Amino acid sequence: MSEKNIPLTSAEIACLWNLYMNDSASVCFLKFMLQYIQDPEIKPVIQFAFDMSSNHKQQLTDLFQREQFAIPNGFDDQDVNMEAPWLYSDMFCLIYVGHLSKVGLLTYGGFVAMSMRKDIREFFTKGLEETTHLYNIVVDIAERKGLNPRHPYIDVPKETDYVNSKKYMSGINPFSxxxxxxxxxxxxxxxxxxxxxxxxxxxxxxxxxxxxxxxxxxxxxxxxxxxxxxxxxxxxxxxxxxxxxxxxxxxxxxxxxxxxxxxxxxxxxxxxxxxxxxxxxxxxxxxxxxxxxxxxxxxxxxxxxxxxxxxxxxxKNNWLEQPPGAPNREKLIRSHQQ
The missing domain is CATH 1.20.1260.10 (Ferritin, core subunit, four-helix bundle)
Structure with a gap:
């Protein structure tokens, strides 16, 4: 059976659907942010993130059409008011994209691990590589601008040791x-x-x-x-x-x-x-x-x-789009009952 004739698994359907929803939302946010960013170092990063999400959205649309997979409604230009005044500072936009890239690293890693079809794995692997590149750029720029607080420092261990008491795990008892x-x-x-x-x-x-x-x-x-x-x-x-x-x-x-x-x-x-x-x-x-x-x-x-x-x-407001799911067998049976 050729790769294109192998049906998508439930895991692959879930991952692709989730990615489309996430990317369509990101396009709206990043598109709005781009029009107000002035910093010459930050703007190319936000542009890169926008281009990445836009390209993924188009690639997913093409894949859905080939697979006869109903394209999610997601989000579009109606969900963002491009005439609104600026809302986020350039620095916030950089940190926000950095946060999205961290989430993306975990998400894409999970998507690769849950996918079996080669073309789907390659698509998610490429997304992981792009997100890793985005994350590294954000960290470097944030570092130069003093926007990247480091985790607390502790002494580097000079010797190895083992836990020698169950008390190591304790902490609930206020008297210990x-x-x-x-x-x-x-x-x-x-x-x-x-x-x-x-x-x-x-x-x-x-x-x-x-x-x-x-x-x-x-x-x-x-x-x-x-x-x-x-x-x-x-x-x-x-x-x-x-x-x-x-x-x-x-x-x-x-x-x-x-x-x-x-x-x-x-x-x-x-x-x-x-x-x-x-x-x-x-x-x-x-x-x-x-x-x-x-x-x-x-x-x-x-x-x-x-x-x-x-x-x-x-x-309540009909805003929650339903993910793809297994057919309701009981409903199907009832629909054929006389």
Whole structure:
């Protein structure tokens, strides 16, 4: 059987559908950002990200047509108001694209691992290579501009050691002494400080440019949750006198003009919350101190509840596009009953 005649698996269908939705959303955001960026170093990076998402969207459209795969509605020019005044500073745009590229590295890696057909694997592998290139460019420019805070420093280990007590895993009991957090735990705590800081800025910009009260209230709730989580992670680091490097103060404007559709903003929030839950799950699994991992589990539940309320808003307003799924056999059977 030739490659083109091999049917797509459910995993490949899911990955392709998700990528189309994500890229169509990214095109809208990046297109708007591009028209206001002045920095000669940052603008080419945003242009590269825009071109990459646009090309992927077109390539996916061509693939869907060959496979007789219904093209998702996704997002288009109707979801962005190109006449709106500037909303994000050049520095924020760079950091935002850097965050998207980090998410993309994980996403494309997962897509490659779940795909079997050679042409699909090659498509996702190329996307992974492009996203890696984008990430490296963003990091280099952010470094030069002082926008790339480094993770906290600790002493380099001079000798190896083994855990010699079950107490190493403890941390919940308030009457027992906690061990200092290790490098793995520090890395995840600080990474989640940074991602929540980006989420906080995004939710503020969405809240002030939406005219939908329900969406505004959701964004404010999301902002408050991000601030709460940042404080918990920072306090955990400070307990062991580990200073958290300050993230750069990247601004958003005071514009209240509708910039993005509520549908697009809520979709973007669904991506951020999903990424956050994934980050917390990874961090919980990697953290060996019980109180740290328990915090992640507790905060994951809070984030999941936020995501559920966001999905409810999207369903209520007919904004939530349904992913491809298995046929409802019971419905098919009932449709043929006399």
């Amino acid at each position: 002494e906690k061990r200092p957090i290790n490098a793995i735990e520090i890395a995840h705590l600080y990474m989640n400080v940074l991602t929540n800081a980006i989420g906080e800025k995004i939710t503020v910009s969405f809240a002030q440019t939406s005219s939908n009260k329900e969406v505004q209230e959701f964004m404010i709730r999301a902002k408050n949750i991000s601030q709460k989580h940042i404080k918990i992670f920072v306090d955990t680091l400070l307990e062991d006198e580990i200073q958290t490097p300050r993230s750069p103060d990247v601004s958003i404007s005071q514009s209240t003009t509708r910039t993005f559709s509520d549908k697009l903003m809520m979709f973007q929030m669904s991506l951020l919350t999903a990424a956050g839950i994934g980050n917390y799950a990874t961090a919980a699994a990697a953290s060996q101190r019980s109180d740290v991992s328990l915090n992640y589990e507790r905060l994951s539940l809070e984030t999941a509840k936020l995501a559920k309320s966001g999905a409810d808003i999207m369903i």
